[in-house]
Amino acid sequence: MTEKLHLEDLNPGDVFKSGEYTLEADEIKTFARQYDPQPFHLDEEAARDTFFQGLAASGWHTCAITMRLFVESVPIAGGLIGAGSDVAWSQPTRPGDVLHVVSTILDITPSRSKPDRGIVTIQSDTVNQRDELCQRAVSRVLAFRRG
Amino acid sequence: MTEKLHLEDLNPGDVFKSGEYTLEADEIKTFARQYDPQPFHLDEEAARDTFFQGLAASGWHTCAITMRLFVESVPIAGGLIGAGSDVAWSQPTRPGDVLHVVSTILDITPSRSKPDRGIVTIQSDTVNQRDELCQRAVSRVLAFRRG
Numbered sequence: 001m002t003e004k005l006h007l008e009d010l011n012p013g014d015v016f017k018s019g020e021y022t023l024e025a026d027e028i029k030t031f032a033r034q035y036d037p038q039p040f041h042l043d044e045e046a047a048r049d050t051f052f053q054g055l056a057a058s059g060w061h062t063c064a065i066t067m068r069l070f071v072e073s074v075p076i077a078g079g080l081i082g083a084g085s086d087v088a089w090s091q092p093t094r095p096g097d098v099l100h101v102v103s104t105i106l107d108i109t110p111s112r113s114k115p116d117r118g119i120v121t122i123q124s125d126t127v128n129q130r131d132e133l134c135q136r137a138v139s140r141v142l143a144f145r146r147g
Numbered sequence: 148m149t150e151k152l153h154l155e156d157l158n159p160g161d162v163f164k165s166g167e168y169t170l171e172a173d174e175i176k177t178f179a180r181q182y183d184p185q186p187f188h189l190d191e192e193a194a195r196d197t198f199f200q201g202l203a204a205s206g207w208h209t210c211a212i213t214m215r216l217f218v219e220s221v222p223i224a225g226g227l228i229g230a231g232s233d234v235a236w237s238q239p240t241r242p243g244d245v246l247h248v249v250s251t252i253l254d255i256t257p258s259r260s261k262p263d264r265g266i267v268t269i270q271s272d273t274v275n276q277r278d279e280l281c282q283r284a285v286s287r288v289l290a291f292r293r294g
Contacts, residue, residue: 065182067205089231
């Protein structure tokens, strides 16, 4: 078990690399049926003549997988509690993709009103098996001081 | 079936209001087990002594539900294809919440390189049954001209 990290343990430039997540067609369709029911996320045949030219995961599905890998790789004490995130999708994730996430701390801002905490700005890049960037998310996450 | 909207049909200030989505505790836990396995999203008892003081949905789960309501309420021709989104969570969504989404077009930018398309900037507010804002997402979505 990794020691949990507090605000004072974190520094701009710190990098966390996640494990891998293999995305299958069935999972793409299951997520889409419930949360993003559009032809290019639901069915290979229907996806062929769309913008994506083949089955592609919902961008929000890529976000969800990224969170899973983020939770497993960035051990902040008290958990990963987000205030917000700026997400950009440079290309879709696809069936058979093996994804990992590289998270880099960009900035740390201590709270002015609450001295026990601060906001950590973290960039999380979601990368496929060809080292292509699929998604970049810059998130604002809460972290607490020790004690 | 609503007529599908093209780039030239959309104007800043246009508002789209979605139907409702009822969020249950089981769905919060199912999503969290797969994509955001943290105590405050997984179990009422374990959530009690955390920052959220009770079971709360993952912010990414709120994003996913927002997308569902967005797809059902904003009929853009060719589908809703996002380039990115800036999401801010002002409060969590909870078991029993009845959510809806109000989407407002903020801006339309025709593409310089591809005259058949443009980027529509849309603010989607996810609101609960007490009219409290839970999430604001400002998304960049592709739209195409007719023909």
